[in-house]
Amino acid sequence: MSQVGRRLAQKTSALGLAGTLALFVGSVFALSSPAQAAADKTMDVLYDCTGGVFAGQNKKVTISAPETVAPSQQATIKWTFTAFTASPALTASTPVTVKGNLTIGGGGSPAALEKTQSGTAPVGNTYTPSQMTATVTAPASGGPITVSPGTAGTTKGLTLTATISGQENTTECTYKSATPTTSLSIAVQAGGGGGTDTDVVEYTCDVPSTSTDTSYEAIKPEIKVVLTPPTSATANADASVTWAGTIQTTGDQLKLPTGFPTTGAKMFATIKGSGAGVPATATGEAAITAPAAGSPLTTLPSVTVKIKPTTTGEVTLTAGDLAFGTSATAPALKCTAPTTGLKQFKFTVGNATSSPSPTTTTPRPTTTHTATVTVTPSTSRSSSTPTRKSQTPKAGADTGAGGMAGPDGRLFILTGTALVAAAAVGGLVMRRRSIRS
Numbered sequence: 055m056s057q058v059g060r061r062l063a064q065k066t067s068a069l070g071l072a073g074t075l076a077l078f079v080g081s082v083f084a085l086s087s088p089a090q091a092a093a094d095k096t097m098d099v100l101y102d103c104t105g106g107v108f109a110g111q112n113k114k115v116t117i118s119a120p121e122t123v124a125p126s127q128q129a130t131i132k133w134t135f136t137a138f139t140a141s142p143a144l145t146a147s148t149p150v151t152v153k154g155n156l157t158i159g160g161g162g163s164p165a166a167l168e169k170t171q172s173g174t175a176p177v178g179n180t181y182t183p184s185q186m187t188a189t190v191t192a193p194a195s196g197g198p199i200t201v202s203p204g205t206a207g208t209t210k211g212l213t214l215t216a217t218i219s220g221q222e223n224t225t226e227c228t229y230k231s232a233t234p235t236t237s238l239s240i241a242v243q244a245g246g247g248g249g250t251d252t253d254v255v256e257y258t259c260d261v262p263s264t265s266t267d268t269s270y271e272a273i274k275p276e277i278k279v280v281l282t283p284p285t286s287a288t289a290n291a292d293a294s295v296t297w298a299g300t301i302q303t304t305g306d307q308l309k310l311p312t313g314f315p316t317t318g319a320k321m322f323a324t325i326k327g328s329g330a331g332v333p334a335t336a337t338g339e340a341a342i343t344a345p346a347a348g349s350p351l352t353t354l355p356s357v358t359v360k361i362k363p364t365t366t367g368e369v370t371l372t373a374g375d376l377a378f379g380t381s382a383t384a385p386a387l388k389c390t391a392p393t394t395g396l397k398q399f400k401f402t403v404g405n406a407t408s409s410p411s412p413t414t415t416t417p418r419p420t421t422t423h424t425a426t427v428t429v430t431p432s433t434s435r436s437s438s439t440p441t442r443k444s445q446t447p448k449a450g451a452d453t454g455a456g457g458m459a460g461p462d463g464r465l466f467i468l469t470g471t472a473l474v475a476a477a478a479v480g481g482l483v484m485r486r487r488s489i490r491s
Contacts, residue, residue: 094118106225128189128395149217159200161193197242257389267311276305279373283401297323297357307350322382323357324374330403331364372396
């Protein structure tokens with residue numbers, strides 16, 4: 055092999071290395087997906103429980119909290135339980151009340167966080183309480199907020215009360231240890247998570263003053279609300295937002311008042327909006343099937359809500375009020391959403407395609423002239439024969455906005471693959487030369 059050939063093979067191999075890099079970069083562009091939101095911080099807390107049917111050592115509960123929260127906004131704290139062993143075995147539908155306490159520091163409010171849930175345990179030796187959630191309000195400045203297990207005041211860190219044969223049987227659990235940390239720290243910073251980290255909204259539901267159910271007492275059901283914004287939106291055009299809600303077991307049951315309409319009943323879901331000239335509120339509706347008298351509503355329909363931005367920009371959405379009945383203005387039950395601490399959902403509004411305004415013109419009379427022109431083709435190629443020329447328009451044809459769409463991973467992959475193949479050929483040439491030598 056000549057010296058020139060050897061240099062060519064070496065350069066080809068170098069290009070192969072560059073091709074490998076391009077192939078890797080292209081794969082990243084082609085396969086990457088939007089970053090997922092950071093998971094909650096967690097700590098596993100062990101309690102020693104005494105008294106009652108749930109007594110025992112090393113009862114595990116996982117406490118979790120978000121990484122950050124915005125000033126004056128709310129952070130959601132969660133208790134997630136493993137199975138508690140009951141001795142003796144529980145009978146059918148044993149009522150059980152679970153109360154959890156945590157100590158909150160760093161200016162978070164309240165300083166002693168407490169949450170209670172009630173349920174019924176199945177027959178047998180085990181009972182797993184449902185997950186409990188409660189909110190902590192961040193200070194306007196300062197922080198971080200700290201969440202610590204153990205006792206809160208004179209109350210044990212965790213209690214389980216089973217009502218057996220009409221008598222309360224209480225098990226008290228005291229903090230023993232925690233891993234991987236002994237407390238959780240929530241940073242208080244602008245742009246922090248805020249809202250209810252699990253999208254859970256605690257509504258306050260009550261009947262109107264004109265209701266015939268005068269014995270109805272206000273309830274506070276907790277509903278996990280997810281708003282799905284449109285993938286694309288333009289100014290001065292309706293955008294569809296999907297409202298989806300799941301009733302949680304941690305709050306009150308969604309009880310309907312007596313006399314609730316059995317036919318034609320609907321749920322009216324309102325969302326709140328800001329930015330890009332959207333209305334402050336928008337409402338959609340969907341039919342519901344009223345449960346049997348005395349039974350709570352357990353499922354909610356998905357609702358499509360139309361919202362119309364009038365300018366370009368970013369739109370921010372939050373969950374609004376709910377209403378149940380045959381009319382949104384005169385509902386049988388109204389559920390009011392809190393005004394702060396709600397999760398935000400956003401989408402971007404682009405430019406709308408403008409339509410030309412119609413113009414009115416006064417017709418003018420036209421004069422038509424007719425002339426006959428006879429064209430005789432020339433049989434010789436003389437200097438006086440006009441030359442036919444093609445003319446390119448000044449404005450090129452629109453070919454899309456591909457150039458502004460950013461790098462395409464497929465181009466990196468194709469280029470990288472070609473260069474890797476060239477490197478392989480160069481390597482084979484160098485290997486053959488070495489064997490001959």
